[in-house]
Amino acid sequence: MALLSVEDLKVYFPIKGGIFARTLDYVRAVDSVSFDIEPGQTVGLIGESGSGKSTTGRAIVGLSKITAGKISFDGEDITKYVGKNRSSYRRGVQMIFQDAYSSLDPKRRVLDLVAEPLRNFEKLTKAEERRRVDELLEIVGLGPENAIKYPHEFSGGQRQRIGIARAVALKPRLIIADEPVSALDLSVQAQVLNYLKHIQQEFKLAYLFISHDLGVVKYMCDHLLIMHRGRFVERGGRADIYENPTHIYTKQLIAAIPDPDPEKKDDSMARRARINQEYETLKTMHYDPNGRVYDLRAVSDTHSVALPE
Ligand SMILES: Nc1ncnc2c1ncn2[C@@H]1O[C@H](COP(=O)(O)OP(=O)(O)O)[C@@H](O)[C@H]1O
Ligand SMILES: [Mg+2]
Numbered sequence: 001m002a003l004l005s006v007e008d009l010k011v012y013f014p015i016k017g018g019i020f021a022r023t024l025d026y027v028r029a030v031d032s033v034s035f036d037i038e039p040g041q042t043v044g045l046i047g048e049s050g051s052g053k054s055t056t057g058r059a060i061v062g063l064s065k066i067t068a069g070k071i072s073f074d075g076e077d078i079t080k081y082v083g084k085n086r087s088s089y090r091r092g093v094q095m096i097f098q099d100a101y102s103s104l105d106p107k108r109r110v111l112d113l114v115a116e117p118l119r120n121f122e123k124l125t126k127a128e129e130r131r132r133v134d135e136l137l138e139i140v141g142l143g144p145e146n147a148i149k150y151p152h153e154f155s156g157g158q159r160q161r162i163g164i165a166r167a168v169a170l171k172p173r174l175i176i177a178d179e180p181v182s183a184l185d186l187s188v189q190a191q192v193l194n195y196l197k198h199i200q201q202e203f204k205l206a207y208l209f210i211s212h213d214l215g216v217v218k219y220m221c222d223h224l225l226i227m228h229r230g231r232f233v234e235r236g237g238r239a240d241i242y243e244n245p246t247h248i249y250t251k252q253l254i255a256a257i258p259d260p261d262p263e264k265k266d267d268s269m270a271r272r273a274r275i276n277q278e279y280e281t282l283k284t285m286h287y288d289p290n291g292r293v294y295d296l297r298a299v300s301d302t303h304s305v306a307l308p309e
Contacts, residue, residue, distance in 0.1 A: 001075050002036035003206050004060070004093075004174055009033050009069035011055050029055040031230035031292075032069075037174060042200070042207040044221035046214055046253065052230040053210045057176040060208070061095050091121055094167040096160075098179035103163060104151045110137070110162055111147040117169045136165040139202065140195050157188035161195055168199055178210045193220065215257035218242065226250045231293035233286075236303035246305045248279050248286045 012026040030052045037043050045053050058064035060071060062083020071079050073089050081087045094117075097103040104113055114133045118124060124132065134144040140161035151159055160180060167175055177196065181189040197220070199205060211217050217224070224241045226234040226249065233247040245251045255275040259268040286307065288294060296304040 002072075003039045003041075003074065004037040004208075005070075005072040005075075006036070006056075006060065007034050007070040007072075009056065009059060009071070010067040011052075011059050011064050012067045028230045029064075030059065033225075033227070033230075033232055035225055035232075035235070037206050037208060039173065040200070040204050040206055041223065042209055042221045044214075044217040044224040045208055045210045045227060046212070046217065046224060047227035048212055048253075051227045053212075053227055054178055056227070057095065057178050057208060057210055060176060061093055062090075063095075091170050092172050093174045093176065094170070094172040096163050096167050096175060096177045096180045098182050104159060104166075106151050109148055109150055113151070113162065114147075114166045114169060117166060121170055132169070133165075136169055137162075139168070139199060140165045155188075156184050157192055160184060160192050164192075164195060164199065168203055168205075171203055172205065174206045174208065176208045176210070179212065180209075181216060182211065182213070189216065196220070213257070214241070214253045226253065229291070229293055231306065232296055232304075233293050233306045234304065235296065236300075240300070240303035244303070246299065246303075247307065248275075248282045251275050252279055 009030055010028070010032055011030040012028055014023040015025045015027060016022065017024045033056065035043065045056060047053055055064050059066050060082070066079065066082065069079070070077060071082055073092065078087070078089045081089055084090065111130070111133055114136055115129050118129060118132060130147070133147055137144060137146055142158065142161060142165070146154075151162070154162065180196065181192050184192060193216075196207070200207065207220070209217055209220055218238070221238060223237060224235065225232050226241065226247065228249050234241065234245070234250045241250060242254065245254050252275050255268075255272045259265065288308070294306040294308050296306050297309070298304045
Protein backbone atom coordinates (compact mmCIF):
# COMPACT_ATOMS: atom_id res chain seq x y z
CA MET A 1 0.00 0.00 0.00
CA ALA A 2 1.23 3.49 -0.80
CA LEU A 3 2.39 5.56 2.16
CA LEU A 4 1.05 8.76 0.64
CA SER A 5 -1.50 8.93 -2.11
CA VAL A 6 -2.46 12.22 -3.76
CA GLU A 7 -5.46 12.14 -6.06
CA ASP A 8 -6.51 14.93 -8.40
CA LEU A 9 -5.04 17.64 -6.21
CA LYS A 10 -5.97 21.21 -7.13
CA VAL A 11 -4.79 24.36 -5.42
CA TYR A 12 -6.17 27.57 -6.92
CA PHE A 13 -5.36 31.05 -5.64
CA PRO A 14 -7.94 33.79 -6.33
CA ILE A 15 -6.85 36.87 -8.26
CA LYS A 16 -8.81 39.78 -6.85
CA GLY A 17 -9.38 43.15 -8.44
CA GLY A 18 -11.70 46.12 -8.84
CA ILE A 19 -13.05 48.32 -6.06
CA PHE A 20 -15.03 45.47 -4.52
CA ALA A 21 -12.02 43.16 -4.53
CA ARG A 22 -14.00 40.55 -6.35
CA THR A 23 -12.39 37.36 -7.56
CA LEU A 24 -11.61 37.93 -11.23
CA ASP A 25 -9.84 34.68 -11.96
CA TYR A 26 -7.65 32.03 -10.37
CA VAL A 27 -3.98 31.12 -10.47
CA ARG A 28 -4.13 27.38 -11.05
CA ALA A 29 -0.94 26.72 -9.10
CA VAL A 30 -1.67 22.98 -8.92
CA ASP A 31 -4.16 21.71 -11.45
CA SER A 32 -5.13 18.04 -11.06
CA VAL A 33 -2.04 16.10 -10.10
CA SER A 34 -2.06 12.53 -8.81
CA PHE A 35 0.83 10.48 -7.47
CA ASP A 36 1.80 7.90 -4.85
CA ILE A 37 4.83 7.62 -2.61
CA GLU A 38 5.72 4.12 -1.37
CA PRO A 39 7.30 3.57 2.07
CA GLY A 40 11.04 4.34 1.92
CA GLN A 41 10.84 5.66 -1.65
CA THR A 42 12.35 8.92 -2.91
CA VAL A 43 10.15 10.71 -5.40
CA GLY A 44 11.54 13.77 -7.17
CA LEU A 45 9.23 16.67 -8.03
CA ILE A 46 11.03 18.74 -10.63
CA GLY A 47 10.24 21.85 -12.64
CA GLU A 48 11.28 25.45 -13.13
CA SER A 49 10.34 28.21 -10.73
CA GLY A 50 6.59 28.89 -10.63
CA SER A 51 5.54 25.44 -11.84
CA GLY A 52 3.65 24.62 -8.61
CA LYS A 53 6.14 22.38 -6.78
CA SER A 54 6.14 24.21 -3.44
CA THR A 55 2.38 24.60 -3.49
CA THR A 56 2.05 20.83 -3.96
CA GLY A 57 4.36 20.18 -0.98
CA ARG A 58 2.68 22.83 1.14
CA ALA A 59 -0.78 21.44 0.40
CA ILE A 60 0.34 18.00 1.60
CA VAL A 61 1.41 19.41 4.98
CA GLY A 62 -1.53 21.79 5.25
CA LEU A 63 0.30 25.07 4.60
CA SER A 64 -1.70 25.72 1.41
CA LYS A 65 -5.46 25.28 1.32
CA ILE A 66 -6.60 22.44 -0.91
CA THR A 67 -9.18 23.50 -3.52
CA ALA A 68 -10.06 19.95 -4.53
CA GLY A 69 -8.66 16.45 -4.36
CA LYS A 70 -7.90 13.75 -1.88
CA ILE A 71 -4.87 12.90 0.23
CA SER A 72 -4.48 9.49 1.85
CA PHE A 73 -1.81 8.35 4.28
CA ASP A 74 -1.42 4.64 5.01
CA GLY A 75 -4.61 4.04 3.08
CA GLU A 76 -6.70 6.41 5.20
CA ASP A 77 -8.33 9.51 3.71
CA ILE A 78 -6.84 12.34 5.76
CA THR A 79 -7.79 15.27 3.50
CA LYS A 80 -9.73 17.02 6.24
CA TYR A 81 -7.04 16.50 8.90
CA VAL A 82 -4.17 17.94 6.88
CA GLY A 83 -2.69 20.85 8.82
CA LYS A 84 -4.47 19.99 12.05
CA ASN A 85 -1.74 20.23 14.59
CA ARG A 86 -1.75 17.21 16.78
CA SER A 87 -2.95 14.51 14.44
CA SER A 88 -0.69 11.52 13.94
CA TYR A 89 -0.49 12.51 10.28
CA ARG A 90 1.06 15.83 11.27
CA ARG A 91 3.68 13.89 13.13
CA GLY A 92 4.35 11.39 10.35
CA VAL A 93 4.98 14.00 7.67
CA GLN A 94 7.54 16.78 8.10
CA MET A 95 8.88 19.47 5.81
CA ILE A 96 12.36 20.87 5.19
CA PHE A 97 12.59 24.25 3.49
CA GLN A 98 15.09 25.77 1.09
CA ASP A 99 16.13 28.54 3.38
CA ALA A 100 16.80 27.20 6.85
CA TYR A 101 17.59 30.71 8.03
CA SER A 102 14.07 31.97 7.57
CA SER A 103 12.48 28.77 8.88
CA LEU A 104 14.57 28.73 12.08
CA ASP A 105 13.61 31.42 14.61
CA PRO A 106 16.85 33.45 15.02
CA LYS A 107 16.10 34.28 18.67
CA ARG A 108 15.98 30.67 19.80
CA ARG A 109 18.84 28.33 20.62
CA VAL A 110 19.41 25.13 18.65
CA LEU A 111 18.30 23.14 21.70
CA ASP A 112 14.88 24.81 21.68
CA LEU A 113 14.55 24.66 17.90
CA VAL A 114 15.27 20.94 17.69
CA ALA A 115 13.27 20.14 20.84
CA GLU A 116 10.19 22.09 19.76
CA PRO A 117 8.49 19.23 17.86
CA LEU A 118 9.28 16.90 20.79
CA ARG A 119 7.66 19.33 23.21
CA ASN A 120 4.53 19.43 21.06
CA PHE A 121 4.09 15.68 20.95
CA GLU A 122 5.97 14.03 23.83
CA LYS A 123 6.30 14.59 27.55
CA LEU A 124 10.02 14.35 28.24
CA THR A 125 12.04 15.44 31.25
CA LYS A 126 14.68 18.13 30.63
CA ALA A 127 17.42 15.49 30.79
CA GLU A 128 15.65 13.13 28.36
CA GLU A 129 14.98 16.00 26.02
CA ARG A 130 18.62 17.09 26.06
CA ARG A 131 19.75 13.54 25.33
CA ARG A 132 17.37 13.28 22.35
CA VAL A 133 18.55 16.64 20.99
CA ASP A 134 22.20 15.61 21.31
CA GLU A 135 21.47 12.35 19.47
CA LEU A 136 19.67 14.22 16.70
CA LEU A 137 22.52 16.70 16.32
CA GLU A 138 24.98 13.84 16.14
CA ILE A 139 23.03 12.23 13.30
CA VAL A 140 23.62 15.37 11.22
CA GLY A 141 27.27 15.61 12.24
CA LEU A 142 27.02 18.35 14.88
CA GLY A 143 28.50 18.00 18.38
CA PRO A 144 26.45 18.56 21.57
CA GLU A 145 28.23 21.90 22.23
CA ASN A 146 26.12 23.33 19.38
CA ALA A 147 22.87 22.97 21.33
CA ILE A 148 23.33 26.28 23.15
CA LYS A 149 24.18 28.32 20.04
CA TYR A 150 21.91 30.47 17.90
CA PRO A 151 21.20 29.99 14.15
CA HIS A 152 23.37 32.94 13.07
CA GLU A 153 26.45 31.23 14.51
CA PHE A 154 26.30 28.54 11.80
CA SER A 155 27.08 28.32 8.09
CA GLY A 156 24.29 27.75 5.55
CA GLY A 157 25.07 24.03 5.29
CA GLN A 158 25.10 23.61 9.08
CA ARG A 159 21.80 25.46 9.41
CA GLN A 160 20.27 23.16 6.83
CA ARG A 161 21.50 20.21 8.91
CA ILE A 162 19.83 21.69 12.00
CA GLY A 163 16.61 21.90 9.96
CA ILE A 164 17.04 18.22 9.11
CA ALA A 165 17.62 17.26 12.77
CA ARG A 166 14.44 19.10 13.68
CA ALA A 167 12.46 17.43 10.89
CA VAL A 168 13.47 13.90 11.99
CA ALA A 169 12.94 14.55 15.73
CA LEU A 170 9.56 12.82 15.69
CA LYS A 171 10.70 9.93 13.46
CA PRO A 172 8.43 10.87 10.57
CA ARG A 173 7.79 8.44 7.72
CA LEU A 174 7.77 11.06 4.99
CA ILE A 175 9.77 14.24 4.58
CA ILE A 176 8.89 16.86 2.01
CA ALA A 177 12.22 18.48 1.19
CA ASP A 178 11.59 21.71 -0.74
CA GLU A 179 14.81 22.67 -2.58
CA PRO A 180 16.82 21.66 0.51
CA VAL A 181 20.21 22.34 -1.06
CA SER A 182 19.42 25.01 -3.67
CA ALA A 183 20.73 27.86 -1.50
CA LEU A 184 24.02 26.09 -0.73
CA ASP A 185 27.42 26.06 -2.44
CA LEU A 186 28.05 23.04 -4.66
CA SER A 187 30.60 21.53 -2.27
CA VAL A 188 28.17 21.76 0.66
CA GLN A 189 25.24 20.46 -1.40
CA ALA A 190 26.83 17.01 -1.69
CA GLN A 191 27.42 16.87 2.05
CA VAL A 192 23.83 17.77 2.93
CA LEU A 193 22.49 15.29 0.36
CA ASN A 194 24.62 12.62 2.01
CA TYR A 195 23.06 13.37 5.39
CA LEU A 196 19.62 13.13 3.83
CA LYS A 197 20.50 9.72 2.37
CA HIS A 198 22.01 8.57 5.63
CA ILE A 199 18.94 9.44 7.73
CA GLN A 200 16.73 7.88 5.09
CA GLN A 201 18.29 4.50 5.84
CA GLU A 202 18.39 5.07 9.58
CA PHE A 203 14.73 6.10 9.84
CA LYS A 204 13.35 4.21 6.79
CA LEU A 205 12.07 7.50 5.47
CA ALA A 206 10.31 8.34 2.23
CA TYR A 207 11.06 11.66 0.55
CA LEU A 208 9.24 13.98 -1.76
CA PHE A 209 12.31 15.78 -3.01
CA ILE A 210 11.54 19.09 -4.71
CA SER A 211 14.11 20.71 -7.00
CA HIS A 212 14.34 22.92 -10.09
CA ASP A 213 17.49 21.05 -11.14
CA LEU A 214 17.36 17.51 -12.53
CA GLY A 215 21.12 17.22 -11.99
CA VAL A 216 20.90 17.55 -8.21
CA VAL A 217 18.39 14.76 -7.76
CA LYS A 218 19.81 12.24 -10.23
CA TYR A 219 21.27 9.90 -7.62
CA MET A 220 18.55 10.48 -5.02
CA CYS A 221 15.31 9.64 -6.77
CA ASP A 222 13.66 6.31 -7.60
CA HIS A 223 10.79 7.99 -9.41
CA LEU A 224 10.49 11.44 -10.99
CA LEU A 225 7.55 13.75 -11.55
CA ILE A 226 8.21 16.58 -14.00
CA MET A 227 5.94 19.54 -13.32
CA HIS A 228 5.08 22.51 -15.55
CA ARG A 229 2.23 25.02 -15.28
CA GLY A 230 0.70 23.19 -12.32
CA ARG A 231 0.57 19.82 -14.08
CA PHE A 232 2.78 16.83 -14.74
CA VAL A 233 4.30 16.77 -18.21
CA GLU A 234 6.11 13.47 -17.64
CA ARG A 235 6.73 10.88 -14.95
CA GLY A 236 8.87 7.79 -14.78
CA GLY A 237 11.78 5.92 -13.28
CA ARG A 238 15.31 7.28 -13.35
CA ALA A 239 16.19 5.63 -16.68
CA ASP A 240 12.92 6.77 -18.29
CA ILE A 241 13.58 10.40 -17.46
CA TYR A 242 17.34 10.68 -17.86
CA GLU A 243 17.86 8.31 -20.78
CA ASN A 244 14.57 8.60 -22.59
CA PRO A 245 13.08 12.06 -21.87
CA THR A 246 10.11 12.44 -24.19
CA HIS A 247 8.26 15.68 -23.46
CA ILE A 248 10.04 18.71 -24.88
CA TYR A 249 9.94 20.37 -21.45
CA THR A 250 11.75 17.44 -19.82
CA LYS A 251 14.35 17.50 -22.62
CA GLN A 252 14.94 21.15 -21.86
CA LEU A 253 15.45 20.44 -18.16
CA ILE A 254 17.92 17.67 -19.02
CA ALA A 255 19.80 20.00 -21.36
CA ALA A 256 20.01 22.60 -18.58
CA ILE A 257 21.99 20.27 -16.27
CA PRO A 258 25.43 21.84 -16.05
CA ASP A 259 28.26 19.62 -17.29
CA PRO A 260 30.98 19.49 -14.63
CA ASP A 261 33.61 18.75 -17.29
CA PRO A 262 34.88 22.14 -18.62
CA GLU A 263 36.19 20.42 -21.79
CA LYS A 264 32.62 19.60 -22.76
CA LYS A 265 31.29 23.10 -22.15
CA ASP A 266 30.98 23.96 -25.86
CA ASP A 267 29.17 20.68 -26.52
CA SER A 268 26.60 21.28 -23.84
CA MET A 269 26.02 24.87 -24.92
CA ALA A 270 25.40 23.68 -28.48
CA ARG A 271 23.07 20.96 -27.20
CA ARG A 272 21.17 23.47 -25.09
CA ALA A 273 20.77 25.85 -28.03
CA ARG A 274 19.47 23.00 -30.20
CA ILE A 275 16.94 21.89 -27.55
CA ASN A 276 15.75 25.47 -27.00
CA GLN A 277 15.17 25.83 -30.71
CA GLU A 278 13.37 22.49 -30.80
CA TYR A 279 11.19 23.74 -27.92
CA GLU A 280 10.14 26.79 -29.91
CA THR A 281 9.15 24.68 -32.94
CA LEU A 282 7.49 21.86 -31.00
CA LYS A 283 5.77 23.67 -28.14
CA THR A 284 2.46 23.98 -30.00
CA MET A 285 2.42 20.18 -30.31
CA HIS A 286 3.25 19.60 -26.66
CA TYR A 287 0.63 21.93 -25.13
CA ASP A 288 -3.04 22.30 -26.01
CA PRO A 289 -4.30 25.44 -27.83
CA ASN A 290 -4.72 27.21 -24.46
CA GLY A 291 -1.16 26.38 -23.44
CA ARG A 292 -2.35 23.77 -20.96
CA VAL A 293 -0.40 20.58 -20.40
CA TYR A 294 -2.20 17.51 -21.81
CA ASP A 295 -3.27 14.58 -19.61
CA LEU A 296 -0.58 11.97 -18.97
CA ARG A 297 -0.57 8.91 -21.19
CA ALA A 298 1.37 5.73 -20.42
CA VAL A 299 4.14 4.90 -22.89
CA SER A 300 5.39 1.94 -20.82
CA ASP A 301 4.69 0.31 -17.43
CA THR A 302 6.81 2.91 -15.67
CA HIS A 303 6.76 5.91 -17.99
CA SER A 304 3.98 8.41 -18.82
CA VAL A 305 4.07 11.53 -20.95
CA ALA A 306 1.55 14.36 -21.44
CA LEU A 307 1.10 14.28 -25.20
CA PRO A 308 -2.05 14.47 -27.36
CA GLU A 309 -3.42 11.21 -28.75
N1 LIG B 1 -0.06 32.38 -1.67
C1 LIG B 1 -0.15 32.55 -2.99
N2 LIG B 1 -1.04 33.43 -3.53
C2 LIG B 1 -1.15 33.60 -4.87
N3 LIG B 1 -0.40 32.92 -5.78
C3 LIG B 1 0.50 32.05 -5.31
C4 LIG B 1 0.69 31.81 -3.90
N4 LIG B 1 1.67 30.88 -3.74
C5 LIG B 1 2.07 30.54 -4.99
N5 LIG B 1 1.39 31.24 -5.93
C6 LIG B 1 1.54 31.12 -7.40
O1 LIG B 1 1.39 29.76 -7.73
C7 LIG B 1 2.31 29.39 -8.76
C8 LIG B 1 3.17 28.23 -8.30
O2 LIG B 1 4.04 28.67 -7.26
P1 LIG B 1 5.00 27.70 -6.46
O3 LIG B 1 4.22 26.52 -6.01
O4 LIG B 1 5.70 28.49 -5.43
O5 LIG B 1 6.03 27.24 -7.60
P2 LIG B 1 7.48 26.59 -7.48
O6 LIG B 1 7.69 26.09 -6.09
O7 LIG B 1 7.47 25.49 -8.51
O8 LIG B 1 8.45 27.67 -7.85
C9 LIG B 1 3.08 30.65 -9.10
O9 LIG B 1 2.45 31.27 -10.20
C10 LIG B 1 2.93 31.49 -7.86
O10 LIG B 1 3.04 32.85 -8.16
MG1 LIG C 1 9.25 26.59 -4.77
